Amino acid sequence: MTRWPEDGDVIIENYITQLPLHYAITPIYYRQALNSFWQVVLRFGATDRQALEYWLRERGEVWAHSTVQNRARIVARFLDALANDGRIASNPISDLRRNYNARSDTGIIRALMAPDPDQALEVLRQPRPFESSLGGLMRDHVERMQRRGYRYEAADVICRRFDRFLQQRPDLDGQPPETLLEHYRRTKATANHLAECEKLARILNNALCHGDPSRPKRRPDNRPVKQVARGWRRPHIYSPEDIQKLLAIARTYPSPRAPSRPINLYTMLVLAYCAGLRIGEIARLTLGDVDMQAGTIAIRETKFFKSRLLPLSDSAMDALRALLEARQKANMSRSLDAGLFWHDQKNRYYCRATISDHLVAILRMAGLKPATGKTGPRIHDLRHTFVVHRILEWYRQDVNPQEKLPYLATYLGHRDINSTLVYITVTQELLLEASERFRAFASPGNAEPAEVAS
Known part of the structure; x- marks a missing residue:
């Protein structure tokens, strides 16, 4: 049984105090959620699934469904902190996520709020990676390639996807790899899937040849990859007028709750166009990567394990200089490991997904990209x-x-x-x-x- 500490009210206050909460009303929501959960735990005497389900049902009669989910995530983070400190044995939400191999706490919370939690949890259950008949072979091959210095991330994803298919088809156990691959190939008729199957065939052949050097090498078939290439969108080459329009929109980007966002997005666009940086490279930049004296910026350990030192144009250096001045006025961290681009609220990195979302929004505001969908110019086209x-x-x-x-x-x-x-x-x-x-x-x-x- 997962016991609740006797000084729970003191722990709650100490926990809320050390959180980086930037709005005066936010601690009120935290206390509301954690104190209500504490009352239920005192009644049950333990922080187990039964107490959690009771609390979710009780709060569901008072709060909106979305509010309950939000407060439950607060409780989940608090229970993780208690478990890390050794005050409780474990977090029941984290335990359920591991048991069912679910992707997130949110799915577990929604399942516990369902009329039949056990059935909802079973729907969330995901097969564990590399437990199919070929799982060990693929896992060993991926780990071997990564030990040799390859990232092998795309191949890992392909192997895991094939492994899930095999786990869902136990009737195919014992069949040769060629037969298993043929069944997998038939699941979809898209060009991308056929190209993925061709890559998977090469991976499996290399893995099998490692264990049996006498096995004949498979001749690659480039037709599926070429078929996919025919469907690629032609890159959009922005005109100088387009670039000026994008930069002007970035300078005035509407962001009342994050005043620094316009200058951050403006500098990101400048680096994407003037230095040809990828979005991931922009997201990983730190203060230590910028050398204002030499007029250079360091790009470290990116695609193909390459690091490079790039000289920048005067206009790009002017944009970086203005960004650093704004950062200093905002009293942000001056550590060389701190992210070059920052949030006003949390002083954290802009992740790649957030950068992409905001820059795509600028494309839409400029009228270069439709209001919805993935058609039209991309940020990578810069x-x-x-x-x-x-x-x-x-x-x-x-x-x-x-x-x-x-x-x-x-x-x-x-x-x-x-x-x-x-x-x-x-x-x-x-x-x-x-x-x-x-x-x-x-x-x-x-x-x-x-x-x-x-």
């Missing part, structure tokens, strides 16, 4: 735009872009120029500059060098 505009500028400066591609690949964090070539989208303006360059080369008497370079 990276494509950076490459195209850089090459265009080289043409105008009479520089040979082909000689600069290795440098551009290094600046972007690519393994080689083949990855960079994917970003070179031929626009009408770029085609015109290339045609002029070729015309000057093929018939130098027809055009003066000064006219070509202008």
Whole structure:
């Protein structure tokens, strides 16, 4: 039985006091939730599932359904803190989440509020990873590749998805891997699924060949991947006018509860366009990555395990300088490990998802992207735009872009120029500059060098 500490009221006050709550009314909600739960626990004498279900039913008669869920999450975090301090044996919500392999506490709370909690919990139950007939083989292969230095994250996701399918089909146990893969391939007819099955076939073949070197290597089939590539959206190359419009909207981004958000989003857009940074790279930037004296910014351990030191343009450095001044006025942390971009309320990192949501909102406000859906330009297209505009500028400066591609690949964090070539989208303006360059080369008497370079 999970006993409740005798000095529960004191613990509640101490817990609320140490929380980074920024609104005067928030502690009231916390006390309301935790004290009401404490009264129920005193009645039951333990912080177990029975007490939790009773509290949820009792509060459901007083509060709205969404309010109960919100307060229950407060209780769950409090119980985690008690369990970490050793004051109680465990948090019953966390125990249920582990037992049913559920994704979050919220799902457990909703299930406990259902008319039949046991049935609702069974619906949440997820198969445990790598417990199918091929689970051990795939787990060992993924761990082996990661020990060799590969992230292997995408392959891990593919293997886990296939493992869940096999656990749901116990009737296929004992079948050879080729047969299991064929059944999995038939579950969907989409191009992405067929391409994933091809990747999975390579992974399984490599895993089997490791255990049996005499096993013949499988010949790869590139047709599914090419079929997926045909459906990729053509990158949108933003015009200079589009860029100016986006930056202007970012400066005046509506955010009454977070006054620093406009300058944060403005600087993010500047770095995405002027330095070609990925959203994940922007999210991981810290104060220690910025060197205002040298005019550089460090990008550490990103895609392909590459770190790089990037010189920035004067305009990008001006944006960073204004951001750091605003950060100093806001009295934010000056630790070199602190995130470069900060929340006014919690002084935490902007995560990748939050950055993406806000920058996409700017695209919609600019009229470049529909109000709903995933169609239209993407934030990642700013990276494509950076490459195209850089090459265009080289043409105008009479520089040979082909000689600069290795440098551009290094600046972007690519393994080689083949990855960079994917970003070179031929626009009408770029085609015109290339045609002029070729015309000057093929018939130098027809055009003066000064006219070509202008």
